[in-house]
Amino acid sequence: MTRVLGKEHCPKAYEHTPEPSGYLAWHVWADGMDRLGYEQRQHDACGLWTQWVTKTGRPAKVAVRRAIEAGR
Numbered sequence: 001m002t003r004v005l006g007k008e009h010c011p012k013a014y015e016h017t018p019e020p021s022g023y024l025a026w027h028v029w030a031d032g033m034d035r036l037g038y039e040q041r042q043h044d045a046c047g048l049w050t051q052w053v054t055k056t057g058r059p060a061k062v063a064v065r066r067a068i069e070a071g072r
């Protein structure tokens with residue numbers, strides 16, 4: 001069984017995709033990431049859905065603000 005850690009305890013938290021902290025902002029941002037064509041993925045190191053990747057599996061490199069604007 002995979003042990004799920006809090007994301008702040010992930011040993012490779014630096015690999016997480018930066019995200020906004022507020023609940024509503026997070027959902028607008030996640031909609032934007034989806035509209036921009038990114039997919040959410042489980043991080044190997046912590047088992048949480050903390051990584052967003054392109055269709056080809058590359059890490060998403062998009063500013064949080066830009067994804068929020070896309071999600072509005």
Ligand SMILES: [Zn+2]
Nearest residue numbers: 010043045046
């Ligand atoms: Zn992680």
